Every structure is written in C-alpha cells, then in structure tokens.
Amino acid sequence: MTQRHSRQTSAADAFAWLHDGATLAIGGSLFHNKPMSLVREIVRRGTRRLTVVAMTQASIDVDLLIAAGCVEEVRVPYLGFEYLGLASNFRRHSADGRLRVWDCDETQVIAGVEAAAKNLPSGITKTGVGTDLLRSNPDLRAIDDPITGEPMVAVPAIRPDVSIIHASRGDRWGNLAYAGYPFSDVLIAEATHRSGGKVIASVDEIVPPSLIAADPFRTTIAHILVDAIVEAPWGAHPCSSHGSYQYDEAYIAHYQAEARKGEAEMNAWLDTHVRTLESHDAYLDRSLTPSRLAALRKDIYADS
C-alpha cells in the first residue's frame, strides 16, 4: 500500500541538495522571517561559491554567510542593518574583490524571479532606466519596448537551485502558514519550484495536518511548492518570526559590534555562535535562555 510522503526532514539531510556554486535564494526581509537556523547550517557545512539572492532586503543572514566565506556573488537590493548600521562583512569582502556584487533594485530582482516563476527568459521593468545600475551590472539590459519603443530594462530570469524560507508553522506535508507578513516568500517558492530547484522551509512549529486543513485560507504556501520542511523552534533567531516573536536587537547589535572590529573578531564570533554548535538544538541550549525567548515573544505586542 502506497502512502503519502512526509516532507519533514532535518536541516543536514535537506542540504544534500545544496552544492558549491549553487544559486541560493533567501526569503524574509531585513531582520524578519530569516531562516537563520538553515543559514547557520550552511556555514557549518562550509558550502562555497554561492550566488545569494535575497528578496527584498537582507541583513545578518547574508552578511554572516559572506563572513563565513560561503558567498561568491550577492544579488541583494539592500544589504544593511537599517538603524543598526551598515553591513561590515559585505563592505570588506566587496572592497577587496572577494565578493562580486550584482547591483540591483528590488523590482529588478523581482522581475528576474517572476520571469523564472512564469518560465520566461526575462522580465521587463522600468526600474533603472538612466541609472548606473545598467553600467555596473551587465546582466541588466537597456531595451526599447517592442510595442511603444519606450526605454525599458530587461532582467534575465533568476532561477534558484535552492531556496530557504521561514514560516511560523507548517505540517509534515509541507504546507506553510505565516502568522505575520510572508514578504516575497510565495514568489521565491514559485520561482524555485518552476525552475526545478528545491524549496527548504524552516518552521517554528510543525503542527498536525488537521490543524492546517481546518483553516486552509491561512495556508500561505501550498505543500506542492515545498520540498523539505524542517522544524526549528525559534529558528529565525536573532531575526523575528513575523507575528510570533520579535527580532533580538541586543544580539544583532553585538554581532554588529564584533563585525565592525575586523575579520579576526568576526571569525571568533562565528566559531562561538555558529561553528562550534553542532545543531540548532545546541544553538538554543547554549546561546539562548528561556527568559530571553519569553521576552522576544512578549515584544510582539506594542504596549508603548
């Protein structure tokens, strides 16, 4: 008798799909819904030469992968820490040529990823006409609209080999329900799936499938787009799981302080907070305390 296959797996098993030189898309935005437990697993595996696409904004997720030497090229419209400062590792690695930067605007990356989702060779946008983005990024092509002749920009389809996203909860079939904003995760999953890539989702909680099926309007991403689901409680930490817990500002500020000091300090930080912790459970047990987690949970309520 054949059975329905569970897509629940471990991070270590899921990343058998991720090879050196792959195009990796990361969901969430800025400090929110970042699949950080999966990012840390990539660092521990020592994957190299990744092209990282983050839609629409990135912070510690991509900066940390750069510091760990996993990244060859970034396709990220905004890589920084907003009011907590600039991305130090991004700046160092791009300044000395270790990192290639594919300059872009949010809507250009979206045009490329949408093209992949629609199985088209390129996407067309108005964004970037007349700017230096077209000079510094040769993949962005100035074209004349074939209908009107108007100046436009064509972006080649961006087809992720693997994408990683984080949701509040899901079931073993791979259905994902977001408590807060899903940012561009739906589009990332669509594009990756359509391109033959693999979508790996971490969730704070895997719940019985009956709970998901009881309210399918709350299912943000359908299981058909998800190849692996990994249970990772507090898996977005130090970023927020939007609507479930707040980002850990003190932790990110500490990261920023160490990252600013230099590569030696950054490496020491990576050893302590990522490399020597063999799993996400070890991370939770050694980096966090129950009272800290309770505070992050409580912080989603704005009570002035």
Next chain:
Amino acid sequence: MQTADSQPWSWGELAAIVLSRELGEGEVGSPGGSRSEIPLAAARLAQLTHAPNLSIITSAVGFVASLVDKPWSPLFHSTMDYRNIYAGTEAVMAMSGVFHTKRDWFFAGAMQVDAYGNINLSTVRLKDGTNMRGPGAAGLAYSSAMAKRFFIYMHEHSKRSFVRKLDYMTAVGHGSGPGTREKLGLRGGGPALVISPRGVMDFDEQTLLLRLRSVHPGQSIDELVAQTDCELIVPHDVPFTTAPSSKELNILRHRVDRGGVLRK
C-alpha cells in the same frame, strides 16, 4: 549626526514636521529610506493634522494604515516591524499589491545627492581610491521612476554628501535637467524637496536645479552654502524654516512618537 543646535526639538522631529506639511490631503504614499521612522512619523502627523484622508502603505510589508480616530500609536525604527500593525493598520497588501499600487509620494535617503536631485545609495569613492559600499538601491530606483514625487532627506549636509558629480547614480532625480525624465519615459515628476539638518531645498521650476528654500532656525545661510559642493540657487531672501508649532510638537510627541524615537 548633526542636531538642530540648541533648539527645543531634535533634527528627527524637525524633519518629520517639515515633511508632514508637504503631504497632501487624500494622498497615498509610502515612508521609507534610511531612517524610515522620520517619514513614517511625518505621514502619521499629516493624518492627525491637515490630511485625515491621507493613507500610508508601509511599502516593505504592505500595511495600509490611518491613525485618524485611533487610540494610540507606537513609532518604531523600522517600517517592517510587526508592531506597526497596532498603528492604525486596516489592511495588509500582498507583496505584488505593494508594487502595483499607485503612490503620490515616496521618501529617499542617500549617501550623495547632486544639484538635480539624482541620488547615490550604492558606492562612494574614498580619498584613498577605494570604494565604500552603501546598502544598495533597495526600491529607490523603482520609486524614483514611478512615484508622482519624492522627498529626499539627508542626515548630513556637507561637501561629501551634496556633490557636483555622484560617484554612482542609483536613482534618477531630474537627470541632467529639463527633458531628461520625459526622454527616459520616467512616470513621476521626480524629486520635489530635499531636507537636511541645515535647511530645506526645492528645485527651480525652469532649470530644475536645487534651490535653497529656507534655513532651519539656528543655522546660517553662509555655512549651508559653504558646506554644499553642488550648484545651489540661493534666492535674495531666504527665510527661516517655519518652526514647529506647539500644536505640531504636541501631536507628534503625544500621538505619533510617545516613546521619543525621533529624539534619540
């Protein structure tokens, strides 16, 4: 960061109040940029003063919000913060909707701005010949092309930030002057205003060049001009920026920014 010297308001508060006056009744727009709490506060303040039918879309998360007749309103550093749902959010747009919905205005921060309001968020050439990376375009190449108008807020007013030639043009303002935007087919009207800790600038209707509109209380015209490397039209009479009224400050501090985020 420069402060509004010895004035009873911070630079962030002054910027929020001055910018709020630019936002019109019935308009739809998005706060954004490098310190998005400033334009977010400006838009909320406009709703509570002269523009009760103005609507905000926090562009990164699609929160559509109005503070009118709402009980209270925390202000946070980031427009993506989940807690902004408590600040008058009535609907949440899908990401596609965020990019498909027409806006009357956007805001932009920048590392460099030139006399035509073109901006650089990508990379700056240092004296030693190396390049320093900024955070990137975010969505500003898009919004500068599409919004009816946009406002530029600069946290520093110096020769390093108001430059003759950008090291990199991330987003087009008025390009190289009259006709540029039309030739490129850019949709909106381009930058309408630049605010810095020293003053407020707009663009001359004929030449589209940067023009000094007012200096902030406590600032001098000479010093502002001395710290500006790009071309700047200085009219014969330059008034002081209208100081925040007690009503504006009162609403800002009690209904928009109780926690004092703009005073930090």
